[in-house]
Each structure stands twice: as structure tokens, then as C-alpha cells.
Amino acid sequence: MKVLHNHLCSLCNTTKTCFVFTDFEALFSCCKECSEELEQNLSFAEECEDNCSLCGAYKKVKSVEFEDSLFFSDFKICNRCNLHLKLLIESQEEVE
Secondary structure (H helix, E strand, O other): OEEEEEEEOOOOOOEEEEEEEOOOOOOEEEEHHHHHHHHHHHOOOOEEEEEOOOOOOEEEEEEEEOOOOOOOOEEEEEHHHHHHHHHHHHHHHHHO
């Protein structure tokens, strides 16, 4: 994962400072605000069977809508990818 300035957030479609993740099947970037919104909304989201937006596997996922996203208007994430995403962000925040 890298932190890049003036990068397009995959969730809000705004150019900001973003976490850019290369650990997943899909290239994914997320600004700090969207990562916080994602974390908050996932705690209320119900699980369903679908493809994870990050690893592509068909399994239990939670879904969060991002109306302004060109890539992930209905962002779905499995528990494994969610935990990995959180660990990457937390480790980056510790460095700062």
C-alpha cells in the first residue's frame, strides 16, 4: 500500500490524498474520509452471498453503497479483505 497525493478515490470519485492498495485483485484507492465511512457503515450492513469487490471470490460479503463512485457504487467486501484492509490502514497510520 502507498499513500499518494492528488489521486482519484475509488469510492467518492474525488481527487484527494488516498491510500492506494495493490494487495488485492482489483486496484483500489480510498481517501481517509471514505475509509472511515466504510468502516462505520460495514458495522450496520447485513451479510449476503456475492462477489467481493476486492478479491473477486464468491462468499459472504457486506455491501456499502457509494453513490459517487464510478467503480464501486455497491462496494462489497468479505471479512478477510476487510481485516486486511484495516491492518494496512492501521500500519500506515502508525508510520505517520
